Amino acid sequence: MRDIGIDVEVPTGEWDGDENCPFHGSLRLRGQVLEGTIAKIGMQNTIVIERNNVRFMQKYERYEKRTSALAAHLPSCIGEVSLGDRVKVMECRPLSKTVTFCVVENAGGVL
Numbered sequence: 001m002r003d004i005g006i007d008v009e010v011p012t013g014e015w016d017g018d019e020n021c022p023f024h025g026s027l028r029l030r031g032q033v034l035e036g037t038i039a040k041i042g043m044q045n046t047i048v049i050e051r052n053n054v055r056f057m058q059k060y061e062r063y064e065k066r067t068s069a070l071a072a073h074l075p076s077c078i079g080e081v082s083l084g085d086r087v088k089v090m091e092c093r094p095l096s097k098t099v100t101f102c103v104v105e106n107a108g109g110v111l
């Protein structure tokens with residue numbers, strides 16, 4: 001198992017031979033580490049996470065909430081995930097048109 005260079009728990013799930021796995025395969029991670037909530041599952045090895053951004057709007061003197069969606073590769077060794085789980089993703093090379101991040105840790109659901 002490879003050391004991916006950031007402090008995350010090593011996943012315990014089974015590896016399915018996917019080369020695009022930072023722990024077992026040859027996928028190299030670099031760049032940004034982001035956290036989000038799983039908003040969409042069901043695609044093969046891909047999930048969509050949502051991130052909340054709160055920013056101040058000068059004109060209305062109010063805070064504005066925005067969410068942004070981000071597609072990420074889900075290596076099989078991360079194991080089962082469900083909607084609402086908090087996950088950590090890290091930037092990698094583009095794996096498809098929309099996927100440039102890979103899930104590196106699942107913190108599970110937050111109550």
Ligand SMILES: [Zn+2]
Binds near residue numbers: 015
């Ligand atoms: Zn793996």
